[in-house]
Amino acid sequence: MTHTRSPKTFTLGLAAGLALAGALAPAGAAAQPAAVPAKGGGPTYADLADLADPADLVIRAEVRRQALLKPERAPNVRPGYGRLYVEARTTALIAGNAPIGESIRYLVDVPLDEDGDPPRLKREEVILFARPGGRPGEIQLVAPGAQLLWSEPLEARLRPILAELSAPDAPPSVTGVRDVLSMPGNLAGESETQMFLNTNGQGPVSITVVRRPNMAPVWGVSWTEIVDQAARPPARDTLAWYRIACFLPRELPAEANIAQDARSRAQAAEDFAFVRQSIGACPRNRN
Structure with a gap:
């Protein structure tokens, strides 16, 4: 696939990408009380717990390839967002015991800029909150936007939450x-x-x-x-x-x-x- 500057949409050249787009819609998050806006733009403790709690897999990965799906292949995307098909390389399995390969594929909803273009994520490291997908190499995010840009401080904040969630005496929901x-x-x-x-x-x-x-x-x-x-x-x-x-x-x-x-x-x-x-x-x- 040839990349052009600031593409608005891609036609996926991979059969796997088409299958993923057609069969693997991101799962919605569980119903929650109305959010109280937090100070600052980073994820709060509750944001991280919302994502980590339903996730079978928490993965650190490097984005290798992305494609913005055409609107007809991306139903139920909220205004101002687009749905990306992403291919990434697994860097680490932070939590979970399901087998995953070095290469993974998934869909994620991201905000678009004023020209309708998504952020350029190639070579960026991300944290993914997911479940195993229906085909080898596929994962399904626990929410349409369950992808965060990785940083060492973010992972350091996340690990204690994952440890609490996996503890035998973890508080129930x-x-x-x-x-x-x-x-x-x-x-x-x-x-x-x-x-x-x-x-x-x-x-x-x-x-x-x-x-x-x-x-x-x-x-x-x-x-x-x-x-x-x-x-x-x-x-x-x-x-x-x-x-x-x-x-x-x-x-x-x-x-x-x-x-x-x-x-x-x-x-x-x-x-x-x-x-x-x-x-x-x-x-x-x-x-």
Whole structure:
């Protein structure tokens, strides 16, 4: 294939490229709460965790060849973006145990410039978040744009996330709030609220908020069957923080508040809001 300066589209000369374009559409990311814009343009902890969590393979690769697909071969591409067919050389398998070859092929959506041209990625090193494709040498990105330009600092930030995700005691994914019950104590101003969260079946998660007279409320997360009053909030930019901050609803669902009297229901809602405020926002820079 002959490259010309700033090509707008290519007709792929490789049968493998045509097959990949026709049969391998990038998978969409899982539904997530609305992103909170982050300061700065680089990927946040949540951005990296969003990509790493569903990925079977995290690959460092060098781009060898790229081709911008014609619009008819690139359905569902958002405005201002184009879909590239990319051939790359594997530099390293950062995470995953599926076999991959030295040469890989994939599709990725990239922003176009004002002339409708994609970035020139040849010889650039990238990090890919992917699953094995349908044919040897093919991979499927976990999201249309699940490709990041590699840098040593970026890989250094990514590796602890991958280590947490692969740990035997990794915090499970939170999918919602099951039940919240607030119970008053024996003294005025004393209460305990327990929140039981839904997960993807990997294990229980509960949050406890304890209030005592003349003391600031304390809360913590338990990742076992035992509700632990000694549990503490997760540290920011950890997998446990990500599971709570990025997937806990903004407000307590009314159907999850199982307290019977109005006072206890109000306390449960207040404690949920307290936890939500304490855990903080989940900033993301990726759209």
